[in-house]
Amino acid sequence: MPELDYVRESSTTEELMENLCQPVREWFKDRFPDFTDPQKMAIPQIMQGNHLLLCSPTGSGKTLTAFLTVIDDLVRRSLDGSLKDGVSCIYISPIKALANDIQKNLIGPLNEIRESYLPKRAKEIRVGLRTGDTSQKERDQILRNPPHILITTPESLALGLASKRFRPILAGLKWMIVDEMHSLVPTKRGTHLALSLALLDHVIPNPVQRIGISATMEPLDKVAEFLVASDASDSDSKKVKIAKISGARRLDLDILLPTPRFTSVPVKELLDYNVDVIKDLVEAHTTTLVFVNTRSMTETVVQKLRLAGLQGVEGHHGSMDKSIRLDVEQKL
The missing domain is CATH 3.40.50.300 (P-loop containing nucleotide triphosphate hydrolases)
Incomplete structure (x- = not known):
């Protein structure tokens, strides 16, 4: 020790x-x-x-x-x-x-x-x-x-x-x-x-x-x-x-639930709800990071946000081509 x-x-x-x-x-x-x-x-x-x-x-x-x-x-x-x-x-x-x-x-x-x-x-x-x-x-x-x-x-x-x-x-x-x-x-x-x-x-x-x-x-x-x-x-x-050194930054933390009973709502409906919430947050802020837990979900959310009319939406994950990933990081 x-x-x-x-x-x-x-x-x-x-x-x-x-x-x-x-x-x-x-x-x-x-x-x-x-x-x-x-x-x-x-x-x-x-x-x-x-x-x-x-x-x-x-x-x-x-x-x-x-x-x-x-x-x-x-x-x-x-x-x-x-x-x-x-x-x-x-x-x-x-x-x-x-x-x-x-x-x-x-x-x-x-x-x-x-x-x-x-x-x-x-x-x-x-x-x-x-x-x-x-x-x-x-x-x-x-x-x-x-x-x-x-x-x-x-x-x-x-x-x-x-x-x-x-x-x-x-x-x-x-x-x-x-x-x-x-x-x-x-x-x-x-x-x-x-x-x-x-x-x-x-x-x-x-x-x-x-x-x-x-x-x-x-x-x-x-x-x-x-x-x-x-x-x-x-x-x-x-x-x-x-x-x-103590003293963390002050956080504005919200937990948003589409319904208290997730099992009663189809996955597509939950995803659409989340995309709508994300879209509102993106439009209200200059820079927004959205974290998801799989590569496929990253690509799905990016596609849905683009279809919703948002500009400048990019995906980022380790399986992307190096040049594309670095370009996304540079844009951010």
């Missing part, structure tokens, strides 16, 4: 700024008014090299919290000429759409820092993506010219680790970030990921700092155990800092 230590104190803005290198500090000042509360609690722990669980509400800057120390370290090495080819950080996403989004959100800031705050001599910091959508050509490119930050999924990481050509690019790995941990830990995918993390410990010569992030994680001791269970480097590595 890992030793849990809840973070009680926060750093000041001045203290955090002082610990960032000048290019990253200037970029942050130009982009953000201040650090969020979760960032003031968690970033110092990451800078100190501690394993960390960050549990804070959606929209509180968790992703930047996890990556800022990584970016700062890579920029420092880019400046002094010590940045080598190879993966320094692995970011693990449970879904491909989130992985695609994180890649875009990383490339943008890194390009801004390079173009406006770094000298021309500084080496480019690269971000790579390896998921089920990644072509063989792109995977070969990752092996020939490894990114410094690799974004992947549990399944794709497992396939990579099974390859002798893939393992050497991880020799300099320093950080591993696991996002949306609540959706992985209690599932078979989480078990699969745990095996991959254990294998990583055998193929990487140095201990890797682990960062877990999620908006909802309970029980925290079990999540912490999942995060560091395979790390057998020394007893100190079992210590996990926990930065937990």
Whole structure:
């Protein structure tokens, strides 16, 4: 069982700024008014090299919290000429759409820092993506010219680790970030990921700092155990800092039932009722996400909403062609 230590104190803005290198500090000042509360609690722990669980509400800057120390370290090495080819950080996403989004959100800031705050001599910091959508050509490119930050999924990481050509690019790995941990830990995918993390410990010569992030994680001791269970480097590595920020966003939640007795109503009638409700909600809002439980139901609802006269309705599921799925994500 890992030793849990809840973070009680926060750093000041001045203290955090002082610990960032000048290019990253200037970029942050130009982009953000201040650090969020979760960032003031968690970033110092990451800078100190501690394993960390960050549990804070959606929209509180968790992703930047996890990556800022990584970016700062890579920029420092880019400046002094010590940045080598190879993966320094692995970011693990449970879904491909989130992985695609994180890649875009990383490339943008890194390009801004390079173009406006770094000298021309500084080496480019690269971000790579390896998921089920990644072509063989792109995977070969990752092996020939490894990114410094690799974004992947549990399944794709497992396939990579099974390859002798893939393992050497991880020799300099320093950080591993696991996002949306609540959706992985209690599932078979989480078990699969745990095996991959254990294998990583055998193929990487140095201990890797682990960062877990999620908006909802309970029980925290079990999540912490999942995060560091395979790390057998020394007893100190079992210590996990926990930065937990309460205060979820206010929700407007309605439960709409066509009838109290579902068994007495034909399925088609229930579906038509739901489509009518969805249509009204779509027309009343700018962006609407509709979740259903099967691919066929996705396509059925999309067709019915289009027939009802709605424009801009698109379906999204894992069996779609990659180009179509990415186009839908971009439109959203």
